[in-house]
Amino acid sequence: MKLIRYELPQIARFNDIDRWFDQALGNFNFGPSLYDQGRRLNRLTPAADLYEDDNNFYARIELPGVKKKEIDVKLENAVLTISGNRKSTENEGEQSLSFNRSLSIPDGIQGDKIKATYEDGILTVTLPKVEISKPKLIEVR
Amino acid sequence: MTTALQKDKSGTVAESTRQVNYIRPYYEVDEGEDSYDIRIFLPGVNKGGVDLSLEGDTLEITGTRTQKTPETWKTIRREQQFEDFQLQLQLNVKIDGGKITAKIEDGVLGLILSKAEEIKPKSITVN
Numbered sequence: 558m559k560l561i562r563y564e565l566p567q568i569a570r571f572n573d574i575d576r577w578f579d580q581a582l583g584n585f586n587f588g589p590s591l592y593d594q595g596r597r598l599n600r601l602t603p604a605a606d607l608y609e610d611d612n613n614f615y616a617r618i619e620l621p622g623v624k625k626k627e628i629d630v631k632l633e634n635a636v637l638t639i640s641g642n643r644k645s646t647e648n649e650g651e652q653s654l655s656f657n658r659s660l661s662i663p664d665g666i667q668g669d670k671i672k673a674t675y676e677d678g679i680l681t682v683t684l685p686k687v688e689i690s691k692p693k694l695i696e697v698r
Numbered sequence: 699m700t701t702a703l704q705k706d707k708s709g710t711v712a713e714s715t716r717q718v719n720y721i722r723p724y725y726e727v728d729e730g731e732d733s734y735d736i737r738i739f740l741p742g743v744n745k746g747g748v749d750l751s752l753e754g755d756t757l758e759i760t761g762t763r764t765q766k767t768p769e770t771w772k773t774i775r776r777e778q779q780f781e782d783f784q785l786q787l788q789l790n791v792k793i794d795g796g797k798i799t800a801k802i803e804d805g806v807l808g809l810i811l812s813k814a815e816e817i818k819p820k821s822i823t824v825n
Contacts, residue, residue, distance in 0.1 A: 604778045608771035615771060619741040619778055621805035645737070663774075678741035678805015679765055 614684040621678035630673045720784035734811045741805040757787040
């Protein structure tokens, strides 16, 4: 019998569609437009990547302009939730934009050993795997 | 002679394999009384990865990602782009090129472009 890891559903949200357009059209210089402004300011779901190696899972989330102390990371029932606020001071005074992103995390995580680092606008959450889910080399005698 | 030719060739190769795909970053512009305040979102870029150049009325900003994903990491799901950033701003107003200040913090590059003296608002006193 083979165990196949459940793949997270890949639903194209509006933000993703925007991103595809950006990828396709990114090299053209359109200059600022109202469309641009309105569309991007509503991006409250930051992009997230999920990686793994032998020892850990890694979640990476882009949060440019967010202060470290404004980020909340929570793991509950195998769902990692990152939320917080981006504060910016503009002409009219302080503006706050809240964001929220949830990621389903594969099984076999040591919940008490999760670490998060934030650098240059990217949050990296390291989720150590439990010993049993790490690949092991078994010596043949 | 041969050496010179080889050198030339290797130079051409380096030129053609150089990364040419950039993504245009999101940015915001605010106009103040005597300056423009620009914020460019460059996640994963630190101070050393920013290159600014002003040529004529084009301000070019290139952000090279300094935070790379280690090669040992296997991708399970990916939404973020990995290309570097490039933004060309056409300045249709006169700015004081010598007075550009730049600061990068938490992946956001803040630029302050001072307006040139001649376009600053002036108040004229009536005698």
